[in-house]
Amino acid sequence: MWTNGGTVVSGELHRIFAMGGALPGLHGVGGDLERHGIALRVHLDRDQFHQLAAERPLPELILLDALSPEGHGLEDCRRLKENPLTRDIPVIILVLPEDEESRIGGLAAGAVDCVSNLVSAGEFVARIKRHIELGSVHARLRRRNEQLDTALASMGQGVCLFDEGGRLLLSNNRYAEVYGLDPSVIHPGQSLEDILNLRHGVGAVPATSTSDYLAWAEATNKGDTPQDWIKELKSGQIIRGYHQRTQDGGWVSTHEDITQAWLAERALAKAHAQAERAEQEARAAHARLLAAFEVVPEGLVLFDAEDRFVLWNRRYEQLYAESGDMLEKGMRFEDRLRAGLERGQYPEAVGREEEWLAERLAHHAEPSSKHEQRLPGNRWLRIEERRISDGGSVGIRVDITDLKMQEASFRLLFEGNPMPMWVYDRETLRFLHVNQAAIDHYGYGLEQFLTMRLSDIEAPQEFNRPEVLLFDVEDPASTRCSQHLKGDGTAIEVTVYSTCLNYKGKAASLMAVVDVTEAKRAEKALLQHRDTLEEMVRSRTVELARQTEELERMLEQEKQINELQRQFVSMASHEFRTPLAVIDGAAQRLIRRKEAATPEFLSEKADQIRSSVSRMLELMESILAAGRLDHGRISIVHKPCSIAEIIGTCSARQESIRRSHRFLLDLDRLPSTIYGDHPALDQVFSNLFSNAVKYAPDSPNVHVTGWQEGDNVCIAVRDEGIGIDADDLPKMFQRYFRARSSTGIAGTGIGLNLVKQIIELHGGSIVVTSSRGNGTTFTLRIPIGAEMSDEVRITAAR
Incomplete structure (x- = not known):
């Protein structure tokens, strides 16, 4: 024995x-x-x-x-x-x-x-x-x-826990880093005053005295309800904190630097636990862990080695509201999934429940896994799970619904664009995705496109040009001319605009194509015609010489128009690339921050993406409207409408896009109804309000005043922005003209020209008054009367 x-x-x-x-x-x-x-x-x-x-x-x-x-x-x-x-x-x-x-x-x-x-x-x-x-x-x-170390190390905020005597029990490294301190100088046993003295050395303290700060901390801890607070430090940092009293009279709090939140590290530092107590102390540590879990804005959950629920926060229950009432400690993860399947919590599993369940459990069993999950109501979660040393696992659930909506908007912009566009792999040159316009224009099916390379649509004479394959590798955004082959073998002349991007983890390029075949043919025919005329000039009379001179004048005008077109294409290309770069940059930041993204961070990046998408839509609408005007495809339909309502709608929409500005409306003196084209007038005020915001970045007030003057209504739109030089004022309504004061501000020079044409089609007029540094005022005069005759409209358009 x-x-x-x-x-x-x-x-x-x-x-x-x-x-x-x-x-x-x-x-x-x-x-x-x-x-x-x-x-x-x-x-x-x-x-x-x-x-x-x-x-x-x-x-x-x-x-x-x-x-x-x-x-x-x-x-x-x-x-x-x-x-x-x-x-x-x-x-x-x-x-x-x-x-x-x-x-x-x-x-x-x-x-x-x-x-x-x-x-x-x-x-x-x-x-x-x-x-x-x-x-x-x-x-x-x-x-x-x-488990406590792992949870604290997974948190994106600085966390500290003090006992009832005001002594530090534990903290994570992020707590010291938020205040610019070396984590090694913060250790258990220190008082809040000791830590404040360390922060004094780097200026990471409020402007108040130490005694006032300690008195504030003591008063905060007396309340039983959790406290949110924001402090401005001498260093210029803005710190947001969350304070909650613990059962033993101490407190737990989180600290987050919201001044430069986008610099926050994805990984959380490990927390140092002081736990040499008996079983009763272990229960107290568990209670503190529960309190810390509730501070975190993401859904958190802990499983034991047998995949049974050990701990979770309220946010986790809220995200899975369909089966939240069934969750209990000790419940198996698989049982929870089956309960969710019974209640329709996982739309992707409908009709393939067992197969879906096997896939989900396989993800859960991996040492570390990340994936996305769709919930009812078109909600989306990012799920990250990691096994810990005792065989259990910790999971994080982040709501990415808004991000998914933005991605869908960008995809819709790509798919519905009337210009042929595609994305290709910069290394293999294979097509990764094409839009419907490219499929229709080139005559290749989608599946056929995805088996081809970029060189497959290049005309044979392009094969020996190395820049065909490398032109956008060295330059993140570029433009060039080329020859492409359609599906039926027809060769076309194209101008391509390309910009680099990351597509599903691959180095790729987004390319937009403009077919200039007919323009090239017209240009060639024009050159041939010019040669013929020059030959005739040598054998004809002075009258023919005069005609030739007139023709040369027209050719010079055509060159100027072509130069304006080239400038516009270059400007439009730049203006499209700028919001695309913002969207791409925001998406990359979200990818890098996916493990520790806060709602504030997600909101900031979502606002950037929405603003960029709005900018692209404005550009597209201005370009399309200008084209329709040039080709006579815009006709003004005079119907009764409320110009005050149009102005109110446009100003509200602009305020929702640019929350930094507000529109001060004085419209009581306007008549209730005028005769005009509602969509066209909406475009007029959308352009004017957008300019008022864009060229007054530091002046939030835009004044809009309306009144009746005889048989006309007058509307004045005044901003307090950068203004316009006096010698630029006569050119402001020329197409593609940009004032010198607008340098560095995005724009195409189309908007004001479009506004002027629409107002004149209504039989009205628009004038601008401004001076450099003193803001700008646009004054519109529009007839109130009934629908104009075609003769009047044509005269106004001229």
């Missing part, structure tokens, strides 16, 4: 090791150990003993001998405590009753108990049982502390 013995009596077998002759004088011990389910294994070879003691499963207790002169119990104890694998195993040393030196030496070497060889077998077994129980309690405490 002493070499391999052990009979399970209590239902649980405990393993302990003994070295050498540790039990020669303790008669009856073997039977007592066996009755209590304790298996003893005695080893005679010292090296083998230490090797086996470090192998898993580890023994729950070790007995050593310090009775005889040849015993090496104290030396073996020190050796065990120096080994990281065995240092936590309790050790009991047998000593002689009178050997006080060995007793003291054993305790100094790390033994939990020193027992006399004269102790009774019953007492000796009782001591062994007690130390095994205490070892089990400490093991459970260590596992709880590992």
Whole structure:
């Protein structure tokens, strides 16, 4: 029994090791150990003993001998405590009753108990049982502390926990980093005043005195309700905090630098836990962990090694509202998934429930996994899960619904664009995606496109041009002319605009194509016609010479128009690339921050994407409207409408896009109804209001005044922005003209020209008054009367 013995009596077998002759004088011990389910294994070879003691499963207790002169119990104890694998195993040393030196030496070497060889077998077994129980309690405490460390390390904010005496119990590294401190200078036992003194050194304190700050902290902790606060520091930082009192009179709080939140690290620093307490202290640590979980804005959940729910916060329940009432501690993760399937919580699983369940459990079983999940109501979550050392796992759920909506908007803009567009891999030159306009224009099907490379649509004479393949690799945005082949073999002349982007993790380029075949043919025919005229000039009269001179004047005008067109194409290309770059940059930041993205961060990036998309829509609408005017496809339909309502709608829409500005409307003197084209007037005021915001970035007020003057209504739109130079004012309504004061501000020079034409089609007029640095006022005069005749409209258009 002493070499391999052990009979399970209590239902649980405990393993302990003994070295050498540790039990020669303790008669009856073997039977007592066996009755209590304790298996003893005695080893005679010292090296083998230490090797086996470090192998898993580890023994729950070790007995050593310090009775005889040849015993090496104290030396073996020190050796065990120096080994990281065995240092936590309790050790009991047998000593002689009178050997006080060995007793003291054993305790100094790390033994939990020193027992006399004269102790009774019953007492000796009782001591062994007690130390095994205490070892089990400490093991459970260590596992709880590992869960707490993992949770704190996963948090994106600085977290600190103080006891009722105002002393720091624990904090994560982010707490020190938020205030610009080295984490090593923050440690448990410090008071809030000690930490404030450290922050003084880097200017990371409010402008108030230390005593006032400490008084504020004490007053904050007296309330039972959680507190949100924002502090401005001497360093210029703005810190947002969340403070909550704990049950023992202390407090837990989070600290977040919202001045430069986009610089926050994705990974959270590890927290240092001070937990050398008994089982009661472990329960207190668990309560503090629950409080910390509730501070986090993301959904958090902890599972044990058997994938049973251990801990979760309210945000997790809210995200899974369909089955939140069924969640309980100890519930298996798979059972929770099945409950959600029964209640229709996972739309993607409908009709393939078992297959979906197997895929989801496979993700959950991975050491580390990330994926997206769709919920009812077209809501989307990003799920990140990671296994921890005790075999359990921690999971984070982030609501990415707004981001998905923005991605869908951008995809719709790509798919519905009337200009042929595609995305291709810059390394392999293979098409990754094409829009419907490209499919229709080139005559290739979508599946056929996705099997082709960019070189497959290049005309043969383009193959020997290396810049065809490399033109956009060195330059993130470029423009060039080329020849392409359609699906039926027809060669076309095109101008392509390309910009680099990241597409599903690949280095790719977005290319837009303009077919200029007909324009090239017209240009060639024009050149041939010019050559013919020059030949005729040499053989004809002075009258023909005059005609030739007139023709050259027209050709010069055509060149100017072509130059204006080239400038516009270049400007429009730049203006499209700018919002695309903003969208791409925001998306990349979201990808990099996906592990620790806050709602504020997501809101900021979503606003950037919405603003850029709005800018692209404005550009497209202005370009299309100008084209329709040029080709006579815009006709003004005069119908009764409320110009005050149009102005109100346009100003509200602009305020929703640019929340930094407000429109001050004075429209009470306008008549209730005029005759005009509602959509065209909407475009007029949308352009004017957009300009008022864009060219007055630091002046939030835009004044809109309306009144009736005889048979006309007059509307004045005044901003307090950068103004216009006096010599630029006569050119403001020319197409593509940009004032010198607008340098560095996005624009195409189309909007005001479009506004002027629409107002004149209504039989009205528009004037501008301004001076550099003193704002700008546009004044419109529009007839109130009934629908104009076609003759009047045509005259106005001219």
